[in-house]
Amino acid sequence: MARWRTLTGLLATVLAAVTAGSLTLSAPSAAADVIPTPNVVGGTRAAQGEFPFMVRLSMGCGGALYSSRLVLTAAHCVGATGTNTSITATLGVVDLQSSSRITVRSNYVYRAPGYNGSGRDWALIRLATPVTGLSTLKIANTTAYDNGTFTVAGWGAAREGGSQQRYLLKATVPFVSDSTCNSYYGGEIIPAQEICAGYASGGVDTCQGDSGGPMFRRDASNAWVQVGIVSWGNGCARPNYPGVYTQVSYFASTIASAAASLGG
Ligand code: ARG
Numbered sequence: 001m002a003r004w005r006t007l008t009g010l011l012a013t014v015l016a017a018v019t020a021g022s023l024t025l026s027a028p029s030a031a032a033d034v035i036p037t038p039n040v041v042g043g044t045r046a047a048q049g050e051f052p053f054m055v056r057l058s059m060g061c062g063g064a065l066y067s068s069r070l071v072l073t074a075a076h077c078v079g080a081t082g083t084n085t086s087i088t089a090t091l092g093v094v095d096l097q098s099s100s101r102i103t104v105r106s107n108y109v110y111r112a113p114g115y116n117g118s119g120r121d122w123a124l125i126r127l128a129t130p131v132t133g134l135s136t137l138k139i140a141n142t143t144a145y146d147n148g149t150f151t152v153a154g155w156g157a158a159r160e161g162g163s164q165q166r167y168l169l170k171a172t173v174p175f176v177s178d179s180t181c182n183s184y185y186g187g188e189i190i191p192a193q194e195i196c197a198g199y200a201s202g203g204v205d206t207c208q209g210d211s212g213g214p215m216f217r218r219d220a221s222n223a224w225v226q227v228g229i230v231s232w233g234n235g236c237a238r239p240n241y242p243g244v245y246t247q248v249s250y251f252a253s254t255i256a257s258a259a260a261s262l263g264g
Helices: 007-020 030-034 178-185 248-261
Strands: 054-057 061-065 070-073 088-091 102-111 123-127 149-154 169-176 194-197 214-218 224-232 243-247
Touching (some): 054 070, 070 224, 123 248, 149 224, 243 248
Antiparallel strands (some): 054 061, 061 070, 149 169, 149 214, 169 194, 194 243, 214 224, 224 243
8 A cells, every 4th residue: 555655745646646547545544534535545656667567458458468478367358269369458658648658469369278257267368479678577376475465557447437547557455365355255256266355444456447467566586476367356445345366376387388388
């Protein structure tokens, strides 16, 4: 969660949030006490270059650059496995309208084998040409990072029912255990395949259009590592309804094999 160090910083952030809309509302914080418009508090703009692996997909989803030619996204964002030249990926910018954006077409989609709308919510999109100059996001291949505080980012709705965003927004959300998450969701969570994150009080979350984007944190070497893929939730940022993410560590070896089969 954002820490408000100075009034100037706070005002700048709120201004940015007002201008751009915000990815999320903030969890209760000092800002909520200071600013009398709680609906635009929180959710901050990502800086250009802060998350160079972030990808916007033309069907209205997010993704993460897995390799120079592969984007990891959600299965529910794509169609069946096979040749697919219909997706445009936009990369390298926080501002989707920026003239310095990179756009590349897809040439193949690989959707998680056995995907049927419940669980296994991951897919790889192969780009027609490799992108250069952008760093990739490595995926967690152990459960060691399936805890703590995570960063989420995307161009999706800034609030439930809201519009898609022009500028990349980011937020941080804490891990929620499978048992707690399942108590909120009445047993709908698939513990091995899904990982939840959010505040019991709500207010910070991913939302429609963030799907497929990464949830990530720092590893022991301070490098970003992807632990989740935005998958689903009950509305957005509602109390006692955390965001539900594909648990990347569980699928890591399958994803790596699929990536190799697609040419890496
Ligand atoms: N399924 C949504 C999408 O297609 C993502 C929903 C995430 N919801 C949440 N409350 N975290 O964009």
